[in-house]
Amino acid sequence: MNTLWKYLQYGYLVVGIIFLVEAILAWNEDRQKAYLMIGFSVFITLVFFFKRRFRRKVESRNKQ
Numbered sequence: 001m002n003t004l005w006k007y008l009q010y011g012y013l014v015v016g017i018i019f020l021v022e023a024i025l026a027w028n029e030d031r032q033k034a035y036l037m038i039g040f041s042v043f044i045t046l047v048f049f050f051k052r053r054f055r056r057k058v059e060s061r062n063k064q
Helices: 003-010 010-026 033-062
Strands: none
Touching: 003 010, 010 033
């Protein structure tokens, strides 16, 4: 199960990249939508780093 979480966390990065690409594509047409997409992209990227840090902390606690 731990291995599954290790790989699933990269799904957050994929979703963040998708939101960033959508923001770039919508930049000239609808700036508010683009800003929203950039905000989601930043938030999801921060969630990725938080989850990764938390998972590593739990793994190190379980090794002891």
